[in-house]
Amino acid sequence: MALDLRPPPVRTAPPTAPRARTSRWRRDRFLLLLSLPGLLVIVLFHYVPMLGNVIAFKDYRPYLTIWEAPWVGLENFRVLFDGDPAFLNALTNTLVISLVQIVFVFPVPIALALLLNSLAGERVKRVVQSVLYLPHFMSWVVVVAIFQHMLGNAGLLNNFLRSHDLATVPLLGNPDLFLALITSQVIWKDAGWGTIIFLAALSRVDAQLYEASAIDGASKTRQLWHVTLPSIRGVIVLMLILKLGDVLTVGFEQIILQQKMVGTEVSEVLDTYVYSHGVVDGNWGVAAAVGLVKGLVGMVLVFGANKVAHLLGEKGLYSK
Amino acid sequence: MIVRSLKGVVLAACCAVVILPFLAVISTSLADQQQVTAAGGYVLWPSRPNLDAYRAILAGGVVTRALLVSVGITVVGTLLSLVCITLLAYSLSRPGSLLHRPILLTVLFTLLFAPGMIPMYLTIKQLGLLDSYWSLILPGLASGFQIIIMRAFFQEIPRELIDAARIDGAGELRVLLRIVLPLSRAVIAVVGLFNAVAYWNAFFNAMLYINDTEKWPLQLVLRTYVVDNSSLGVDAADLAGGFMPPAQSMQMAILVLSLVPIALVYPFLQKHFAKGILIGAVKG
Numbered sequence: 154m155a156l157d158l159r160p161p162p163v164r165t166a167p168p169t170a171p172r173a174r175t176s177r178w179r180r181d182r183f184l185l186l187l188s189l190p191g192l193l194v195i196v197l198f199h200y201v202p203m204l205g206n207v208i209a210f211k212d213y214r215p216y217l218t219i220w221e222a223p224w225v226g227l228e229n230f231r232v233l234f235d236g237d238p239a240f241l242n243a244l245t246n247t248l249v250i251s252l253v254q255i256v257f258v259f260p261v262p263i264a265l266a267l268l269l270n271s272l273a274g275e276r277v278k279r280v281v282q283s284v285l286y287l288p289h290f291m292s293w294v295v296v297v298a299i300f301q302h303m304l305g306n307a308g309l310l311n312n313f314l315r316s317h318d319l320a321t322v323p324l325l326g327n328p329d330l331f332l333a334l335i336t337s338q339v340i341w342k343d344a345g346w347g348t349i350i351f352l353a354a355l356s357r358v359d360a361q362l363y364e365a366s367a368i369d370g371a372s373k374t375r376q377l378w379h380v381t382l383p384s385i386r387g388v389i390v391l392m393l394i395l396k397l398g399d400v401l402t403v404g405f406e407q408i409i410l411q412q413k414m415v416g417t418e419v420s421e422v423l424d425t426y427v428y429s430h431g432v433v434d435g436n437w438g439v440a441a442a443v444g445l446v447k448g449l450v451g452m453v454l455v456f457g458a459n460k461v462a463h464l465l466g467e468k469g470l471y472s473k
Numbered sequence: 474m475i476v477r478s479l480k481g482v483v484l485a486a487c488c489a490v491v492i493l494p495f496l497a498v499i500s501t502s503l504a505d506q507q508q509v510t511a512a513g514g515y516v517l518w519p520s521r522p523n524l525d526a527y528r529a530i531l532a533g534g535v536v537t538r539a540l541l542v543s544v545g546i547t548v549v550g551t552l553l554s555l556v557c558i559t560l561l562a563y564s565l566s567r568p569g570s571l572l573h574r575p576i577l578l579t580v581l582f583t584l585l586f587a588p589g590m591i592p593m594y595l596t597i598k599q600l601g602l603l604d605s606y607w608s609l610i611l612p613g614l615a616s617g618f619q620i621i622i623m624r625a626f627f628q629e630i631p632r633e634l635i636d637a638a639r640i641d642g643a644g645e646l647r648v649l650l651r652i653v654l655p656l657s658r659a660v661i662a663v664v665g666l667f668n669a670v671a672y673w674n675a676f677f678n679a680m681l682y683i684n685d686t687e688k689w690p691l692q693l694v695l696r697t698y699v700v701d702n703s704s705l706g707v708d709a710a711d712l713a714g715g716f717m718p719p720a721q722s723m724q725m726a727i728l729v730l731s732l733v734p735i736a737l738v739y740p741f742l743q744k745h746f747a748k749g750i751l752i753g754a755v756k757g
Contacts, residue, residue, distance in 0.1 A: 174571075181571035183645040184564040188576055191561030191615040198596065198612040199583045205592030205599075219595065265487070268480055283743060284488045290735045290742070292674030294692045298699040298728055299494045302515065302721075309497055312513040341490065373476070406677050410700055424590070431591045432681065444589030452586050 209442040215435070229442035240443065242418065243426035250422060251400040253332055258339050259396060262347030263389060267381065269348060270355045285345025293406040296342050300334070301325060326414040335407060354388040355381070391462055398458030401451050423447050493517075495732075502526050502725035509719040526722035527730075535686075535694060536727055542606070543673060543691040547734070550610045550672040555665050557615045559657075562623035563649055583617035590681070597682055608682035609690065613671065619664050626660040627653060663745050666738050673734055691731050699724045 209229055211222040232240045265285070272278045288296065303309045304324045311321040324330060362380045371379065405424040412420045417429070423443065431440025501515045503522040509515075530536040564570070565577055588596075593612070602608040630653060638648050654661070676692035683689060689697075697703050 177571045181567075184567060184570050185572065187560040187645075187649075188564035191557035191620065192576065192579065194557055194611060194615040195579060195583060195617070197600075198593075198614075199588060200579075202588035202592040202596040203586070205588070205595045208591070208595065219599070268484060271480065272484070281484055281488060284491050286743075287739070288491055290670055290674075290739065291732070292676060292692055294674075294676050294695045294700060295728060295731055298695060299498065301700060302725070302728075303494050303497065307514060309515040312515060316513045345487075345491070409677065409680075410696060413701070427590050432594060437591060437595075441589065441591040444591050448586055448589055455585060 206441060206445050208438055209445045211438055213437040213441075215437075225438065229438040230446070232439055233443065233446060239421070239430075240426065243421045243423050246419065247401060247403055247422040250332065250335065250403045254336055254339060254403070255393070255396055255400075257336050258344070259393065261340050261344040263351055263385075265344060266348040266351035266355060267377070270352060270381075282345070282348075285348070287345070288342045289346035291342065293342075293404070293410060296338055297407065297410045300338060300341075328415045328419045331411075331415045331419045335404065335411070338407060339404065350388060350392065351385060354385040358384040387466075390465060394458045394462045394465075398455040399451070400454065401447050498725045498728050502722050502729050504719070504722055506719045509721055514721055525718040526726035529718050530723055530726055530730070535689075536691070536730070538687065539689050539691040539694040540730060542688060544734075546606060546609050546690060547669055547672040550613065551665055551669040553610065554614045554616075554668045555661060558619050558623055558664060559654070559661065561615060562620045563627055563653060565620065565624045566627035580617045580620050584621075594681060603682055604685050604688065605682075606688065609675065609678050610672075612678070613668070613675075616668075619668075623657070623660055623664060626657055630656055659745065662741065666742050666745075669738065670735065670742075673731075691727075695727055695731055699727055 205219065208219055208222065210224060210226060211219070212225045212228075213219065213222040231237075269278055269281060272281070291299075301308060305311070306321070306323060306325065308325075310324075314321050325334065327334075358381060362384070363376060366376050366380055401423055403422050403424075405422070405428075408420055408422055409425055409428065412425060417425075421429070424447075427440045427444045427447075430436045430443075497515050497517055500517055500519045501509065503519040503524070503526070504512075504516045505519075505521055505523055505525070508520050531540075561576075561580070565573065565580070567573065597603060597608050597612075602611070634652055634656075635648055638652055643651065674692060675690070676696060679690050679693045680696075683693070
């Protein structure tokens with residue numbers, strides 16, 4: 154039975170649109186009511202703060218309201234374009250930390266996932282997974298505290314060395330080792346958890362491919378190279394692209410917790426710059442300007458990263 | 474054979490790197506002064522385990538108060554976030570309903586552009602929420618990502634089930650409470666657990682919005698006494714009845730306390746590890 158989709162013959166004078174809307178209103182008003190609390194939160198804590206970005210164009214002082222503060226045009230953006238050394242330092246550190254972490258952190262979960270996947274016993278695998286996922290659920294305060302009490306000057310390791318009359322190793326509070334320190338903290342906290350997405354991809358690899366290649370005489374190493382890695386290539390590329398879209402954001406909580414130990418020269422990143430110049434020093438306008446540009450560039454990077462993902466035939470964060 | 478044992482060694486080492494610090498933390502929190510002094514600060518196994526450190530920090534001082542604050546924020550925040558997210562996701566699970574598209578776009582845009590720290594701070598200030606517990610609860614109530622995940626889950630529920638209930642005369646609320654929610658327990662549990670962990674672990678928002686140290690959540694207290702090594706103050710010693718458990722033990726006991734809720738929910742989190750939805754929920 155085919156439905157007649159043609160408009161019904163005119164019965165009453167006004168067209169049916171307003172009536173359709175009132176009936177939709179009657180039908181859906183309860184749904185709208187349900188969406189209200191969530192929408193209110195989103196508007197209040199996502200869209201209203203976006204309006205607050207106007208202070209990037211103003212000379213804001215805490216005793217003035219946002220509306221009273223005088224307009225200063227692009228004055229606040231001058232740090233960005235005039236090459237203010239503190240800003241450049243923060244930008245350089247951010248990019249260096251991001252790139253180092255892409256090189257050294259990104260491959261670890263892949264390697265771990267391959268290792269776990271090649272494990273025979275299902276039970277052993279599950280136990281190892283439970284252990285390795287655990288640090289992901291710790292706060293950065295806990296992770297930093299644990300690192301300090303294990304590797305710090307008065308920590309477990311150095312206490313042990315001292316009590317055995319060995320030279321202590323100043324691993325923490327050493328600006329030269331800061332990059333290595335935060336990188337190893339990220340690995341400790343999240344490498345295990347990061348395996349999940351790769352393990353899911355590995356579990357979808359067609360077992361027949363392994364059988365066929367084994368019959369053709371492929372060794373385990375060759376199977377890894379010619380079967381396993383090509384099969385999860387898509388996920389690897391996708392994760393890498395998403396990571397690249399995020400280069401301006403590095404572990405803010407992690408770094409702010411440890412900034413005091415090493416000084417800002419090696420540890421100031423864009424987010425900590427915004428915090429220390431804005432909230433701490435009161436340069437609200439400049440900090441907001443830096444934050445705004447960072448947010449916009451970040452948005453462009455996410456768009457770009459997804460574009461690249463789509464071009465490579467992957468799904469990306471959102472689909473086309 | 475060599476390769477296999479090498480794999481085993483590598484994985485065992487990875488596990489040890491994770492477990493050993495926790496073992497040292499827990500053991501030190503249970504150790505007594507004599508052993509802590511002898512070991513030079515930290516012990517890997519308490520010879521005479523005792524709970525003095527816990528008694529001292531739970532006797533009603535700074536840590537006790539912070540613990541209560543954190544529990545309160547986590548419980549209220551998690552429940553309210555589940556309400557906001559579930560209801561919004563449900564109302565968005567019906568394409569073609571009134572204002573469906575604008576509301577969906579409003580939610581989706583939050584995934585692309587996060588307001589910066591400064592505008593966020595000014596908004597909280599303008600709303601009069603500085604130094605209020607609500608500043609720690611409200612902003613995190615409705616994660617766009619989790620709304621989208623839950624909406625996708627709701628849309629998987631067979632349309633026929635809902636239509637059948639409709640025909641039987643069930644209203645919108647009844648459909649939601651009797652059909653949709655019971656079928657979505659897994660995703661609700663996962664979203665709830667992740668939000669609970671996020672609320673429990675949050676520290677910077679309190680550093681930004683809460684000046685009054687009496688209102689500090691546990692993570693901030695942890696930072697002050699365990700990361701920055703400030704001394705715990707006199708009240709802890711007073712309340713411990715004049716004697717002081719070893720400083721390290723008290724620090725480690727605070728650390729352990731902050732881990733207890735995570736340890737409690739970990740088995741539940743684990744149950745959902747394998748499920749794909751988790752990967753989605755994690756990203757938010």
